[in-house]
Amino acid sequence: MKKLTKLAIFLIFSCFVFLPLLVIVLLAVGKSWNYPQLLPQQINFGSYFKLLFTNHELLTSLTASISLALGTIVLTISIAYPTAIVLAYYQFRGKKLLNILVYLPLIIPGIALLTNVDFMMIKLGLDGSFLGVISIHTLFCLPYAIKLLVDNLALLHNRYEVVSRNLGASGWQTFFQITLPLSKNGLQGAVMMTYIVSMTQYLATLLVGDGKYLTLSVRMFPFTQAGKYKIAAVYGVTFMLVTLIPLYLIDAWMSHQERRVIKS
Amino acid sequence: MRGGKRLKLLVLLVPLLILGGCAGNSKDSQSANKLPTNYQTALKQAKGQTVTYYGFGGSDTQNRWIDQVVTPMMKKKGITVKRVPMDIDTILNKLTTEKEANKKQGNIDVVWINGENFYNAKKLGLLDGPLNNKMLPNMKRYISASDPDVKRDMATPIDQLEVPYGNAQFVMIGSKKMFNGNYPTSAAKLLDWAKTNPGKLTYVAPPDFTGSAFIRNIIYETVGYQALNDAPATKAGIYKVIKPSLDYLNELKPYLWENGKTYPKTTAQMDKMFADHQIALDFSYNQMYAATQKSTGQFTNDAQTFLFDKGTIGNYNYLAVPKTAPNKAAAIVLINMMLSKKAQSEQLSLKYGAAIPPYSASKMPPEITDKLNDSAKKNNTVPVKTLAKKRIPEVSGKKIPIIEQLWKEHVLNAN
Amino acid sequence: MPTKRKIILLLSPFYLFFTLFFFSAVLKSFVTSLGYYPIVGLKKIGLQYYGSAFHSATFLASCERTFLFALFSTAMACLVGLGLAFLFNGRKNNFTRIFFKIAQLPVMLPHIFIVLALLQLISQTGLIPSLLVHLGIMASINHFPLLVNDPLQIGIILTYLWKEIPFVIVSLVLVLRQMDDRYKIVAVNLGATKWQNFWHISLPLIQPALINAFIINFAFNFGSYEVPYLLGNQQRELLPVYIYDLYVQGDLTQLPLTMSLNLILSLFSILFAGLLLKIGRFLPGGHTGGSK
Numbered sequence A: 001m002k003k004l005t006k007l008a009i010f011l012i013f014s015c016f017v018f019l020p021l022l023v024i025v026l027l028a029v030g031k032s033w034n035y036p037q038l039l040p041q042q043i044n045f046g047s048y049f050k051l052l053f054t055n056h057e058l059l060t061s062l063t064a065s066i067s068l069a070l071g072t073i074v075l076t077i078s079i080a081y082p083t084a085i086v087l088a089y090y091q092f093r094g095k096k097l098l099n100i101l102v103y104l105p106l107i108i109p110g111i112a113l114l115t116n117v118d119f120m121m122i123k124l125g126l127d128g129s130f131l132g133v134i135s136i137h138t139l140f141c142l143p144y145a146i147k148l149l150v151d152n153l154a155l156l157h158n159r160y161e162v163v164s165r166n167l168g169a170s171g172w173q174t175f176f177q178i179t180l181p182l183s184k185n186g187l188q189g190a191v192m193m194t195y196i197v198s199m200t201q202y203l204a205t206l207l208v209g210d211g212k213y214l215t216l217s218v219r220m221f222p223f224t225q226a227g228k229y230k231i232a233a234v235y236g237v238t239f240m241l242v243t244l245i246p247l248y249l250i251d252a253w254m255s256h257q258e259r260r261v262i263k264s
Numbered sequence B: 001m002r003g004g005k006r007l008k009l010l011v012l013l014v015p016l017l018i019l020g021g022c023a024g025n026s027k028d029s030q031s032a033n034k035l036p037t038n039y040q041t042a043l044k045q046a047k048g049q050t051v052t053y054y055g056f057g058g059s060d061t062q063n064r065w066i067d068q069v070v071t072p073m074m075k076k077k078g079i080t081v082k083r084v085p086m087d088i089d090t091i092l093n094k095l096t097t098e099k100e101a102n103k104k105q106g107n108i109d110v111v112w113i114n115g116e117n118f119y120n121a122k123k124l125g126l127l128d129g130p131l132n133n134k135m136l137p138n139m140k141r142y143i144s145a146s147d148p149d150v151k152r153d154m155a156t157p158i159d160q161l162e163v164p165y166g167n168a169q170f171v172m173i174g175s176k177k178m179f180n181g182n183y184p185t186s187a188a189k190l191l192d193w194a195k196t197n198p199g200k201l202t203y204v205a206p207p208d209f210t211g212s213a214f215i216r217n218i219i220y221e222t223v224g225y226q227a228l229n230d231a232p233a234t235k236a237g238i239y240k241v242i243k244p245s246l247d248y249l250n251e252l253k254p255y256l257w258e259n260g261k262t263y264p265k266t267t268a269q270m271d272k273m274f275a276d277h278q279i280a281l282d283f284s285y286n287q288m289y290a291a292t293q294k295s296t297g298q299f300t301n302d303a304q305t306f307l308f309d310k311g312t313i314g315n316y317n318y319l320a321v322p323k324t325a326p327n328k329a330a331a332i333v334l335i336n337m338m339l340s341k342k343a344q345s346e347q348l349s350l351k352y353g354a355a356i357p358p359y360s361a362s363k364m365p366p367e368i369t370d371k372l373n374d375s376a377k378k379n380n381t382v383p384v385k386t387l388a389k390k391r392i393p394e395v396s397g398k399k400i401p402i403i404e405q406l407w408k409e410h411v412l413n414a415n
Numbered sequence C: 001m002p003t004k005r006k007i008i009l010l011l012s013p014f015y016l017f018f019t020l021f022f023f024s025a026v027l028k029s030f031v032t033s034l035g036y037y038p039i040v041g042l043k044k045i046g047l048q049y050y051g052s053a054f055h056s057a058t059f060l061a062s063c064e065r066t067f068l069f070a071l072f073s074t075a076m077a078c079l080v081g082l083g084l085a086f087l088f089n090g091r092k093n094n095f096t097r098i099f100f101k102i103a104q105l106p107v108m109l110p111h112i113f114i115v116l117a118l119l120q121l122i123s124q125t126g127l128i129p130s131l132l133v134h135l136g137i138m139a140s141i142n143h144f145p146l147l148v149n150d151p152l153q154i155g156i157i158l159t160y161l162w163k164e165i166p167f168v169i170v171s172l173v174l175v176l177r178q179m180d181d182r183y184k185i186v187a188v189n190l191g192a193t194k195w196q197n198f199w200h201i202s203l204p205l206i207q208p209a210l211i212n213a214f215i216i217n218f219a220f221n222f223g224s225y226e227v228p229y230l231l232g233n234q235q236r237e238l239l240p241v242y243i244y245d246l247y248v249q250g251d252l253t254q255l256p257l258t259m260s261l262n263l264i265l266s267l268f269s270i271l272f273a274g275l276l277l278k279i280g281r282f283l284p285g286g287h288t289g290g291s292k
Helices: A002-029 A045-054 A056-089 A095-101 A110-124 A130-156 A159-166 A171-182 A184-200 A203-209 A216-225 A229-263 B002-020 B039-046 B060-076 B088-100 B115-123 B137-142 B187-196 B209-222 B225-230 B235-255 B267-275 B289-295 B328-338 B341-346 B366-378 B384-389 B399-412 C002-033 C048-055 C057-087 C094-108 C111-122 C127-134 C154-178 C181-189 C194-223 C226-231 C239-248 C252-282
Strands: B050-055 B080-085 B110-113 B163-169 B171-175 B281-284 B303-306 B312-322
Touching: A002 A229, A002 C057, A002 C094, A002 C111, A002 C154, A056 A095, A056 A130, A056 A184, A056 A216, A056 A229, A056 C002, A095 C252, A110 A130, A110 A203, A110 B088, A110 C002, A110 C239, A110 C252, A130 A171, A130 A184, A130 A203, A130 C002, A130 C154, A130 C194, A171 A184, A184 A216, A184 A229, A184 C094, A184 C154, A203 A216, A203 B088, A216 A229, A216 B080, A216 C111, A229 C094, A229 C111, B039 B328, B050 B060, B050 B328, B060 B080, B060 B328, B060 B341, B088 B110, B088 B115, B110 B115, B110 B328, B115 B312, B115 B399, B137 B328, B163 B328, B171 B289, B187 B209, B187 B235, B209 B225, B209 B235, B209 B267, B209 B281, B209 B312, B209 B399, B225 B235, B235 B399, B267 B281, B289 B303, B312 B328, B328 B341, B341 B366, B366 B384, C002 C252, C048 C057, C048 C252, C057 C154, C057 C194, C057 C239, C057 C252, C094 C154, C111 C127, C111 C154, C111 C226, C154 C194, C154 C226, C181 C194, C194 C239, C194 C252, C226 C239, C239 C252
Parallel strands: B050 B080, B050 B110
Antiparallel strands: B110 B312, B163 B312, B171 B281, B171 B303
């Protein structure tokens, strides 16, 4: 009985997640889908894939999206990781303030923030540069990355570290052999979130990128805003593919590594 | 301990320093490049340059026109075109920020602009000029300087800061089946129909561009263009003049979809409701919209384009060159190219949006007129001549937000 | 003290980054909100814009409505997410592994996706009403309730739930997986009931993560305009849409007002986040979790 309830909940949840995704895929490959037809009258996967592989625009925006996302991951993790260690392991004055500070980029509305960040970027000479764009992406990724890392690190406590240091390991040794492997889950979450948040940035990329980084989101957003469902769905499906495939690959690789470690 | 404090102080000071100072010694303060004086120099200078066109990216037909027609034509002149999809609010935002930060050279060469946005851009001095006949041979050839739309854009004097490149007119699209062939060609008829068929009409809520235009069209129907045009651009002044129109909309409200308690938010939502026969009437700013929608399978032959007897709002799309444009010569060549007969006649086909050229009636090439008439007949839409006859100008861009505000207060939130 | 130096060293990238790109920008919005915006000739500095905001009945009504809306939708997401995370957190079980994979999906996709899909699914001529009519459950699509642009904001809430329940699940499961099962086993051996187990062992451990997720979601639901702009009801306008409409009217002399409204909104979110963190400290696990 209990198993059955659990299964029912599982099925309802899966429907909740998959139904909208299915609709988007149908929109992307279907033609002439008007009420009262339940399903599109024609389904054509060919046209979708043809569009995907011949459309120069789609391919260049893909490259732009992914290179920005990778850059953002490097910058975000290198800032978020030390910050998370401090928040998880140390007590100091102003910690509460820092805890809230971390969330500020999410709290302050984009309207108030973006044009002014753009102003600063122009002043710093970073407007339209790769560093400028990944910096603004990083700003919006940091809250998520830090949160996920802190949640995770806090659970480990630093007892392993203390033990290891007591046994005479150097700080770096401890970090690479103890802290880093143990925070793998949190790190994976943080990388994943950063990748996604960077991929979905629209206005920030346009403003700070000075029109030089036409990512997938930049191309897709006007269509969704104008409600061109069909084109938006084509971009949307592509977006799903490029987001999901790499993330699942990372995931698979990580669990493979894990099994190897357990075996040895 | 003290080191930490000093560090903190330093950290706090950095943004202040950046904000306040260094306006003068900014790296970009080399003098901005100037507009070329005539087309020949522009062409010579522009060879090998890349020109960046900024415009609303949500119109796939417009995008296609730029990518498949204009870009290859420019390539032949040795100029690369890059299209950046950015809506005009964001473009103005960017230009304003650049000006504020004292940046002399940006990345925007040509922008698609009109109406209140032009008014704002002009007021802030963001646009370069004069864009005149000497630089743009195609403007000289096809557009007469005495056209009202070359002089004023929604009542704002243009002063050679922008060039018309497309012509738009508001049209109604009705369902043959639901109206039974008897289309409501006036506000009064629309209200009558609504009363006998409650729940079958709606309009997009302003500030959507099309919804806002529908409301202005109703104002033209109920109090006339002249009255609104003469009204002072203040909330009280406009309210006094358009009171009958607001009353009309309130009378219509209970007979709208969901009793007028809610409105679709985008034209796309309304298109879908129309395609699904949930509502009988759709609107567009493009006289060929029904035909373009049919060609992609969204509408069926049931969709019929018509106008109000008293006429509908028409306006122009314009192109402008920002002061911070890095490649002004190429910008001029691009604008001239977009005005060329070849580009404009290509744009008449459905896949490029079927927009009417901005040419003056007296200078319109006969083949374009023929093409327009053919296409109107073939697609069963309103002929160009009728459109031109029933065209009512826009009022000042300053008044539009005020009208939208009044609608919100007196119609949307009225009980 | 070496620890002190270590903390400063570890935090310096964060502070440097925030100072360059964030504080400076916020400072500039603040200066603008005080009425200093020389590009359109506004130079009078004062609190006049804040004053006019607090005198506007529309603004205050919208503020209250938005707060209740954000609180409700966030609480829903956190409760459902918490429940599901507890049901499916085992890592050895294949079934729960699949569940976790599915839960990750919505986290990876932008909001605009689900907006697109919802318009196709639950608008009155959408897939679900048509399906109900086809199956004979409903006589005609006119009986289907309005679920987008509706007065109760159901469309927006559904969108947020779709994104945020999975976010809560993912952040909680990541923590739960790390949890030491031995605590639980000991507790059960000592005769703890399931409820005691949850309240005394699991909840304290995940409480900080839950509060963090609550803050992130609340800040988003309270402050972002994209989804309410497309799916909201115009009569019951939410605050971010109200501000956005003001902003896109393009009248730059209104910018100081827009900025002050935005900062009021932010301040409110910050205070609320602070309050939540305070509450978190009094809940089970507050004195240890996340800080030791």
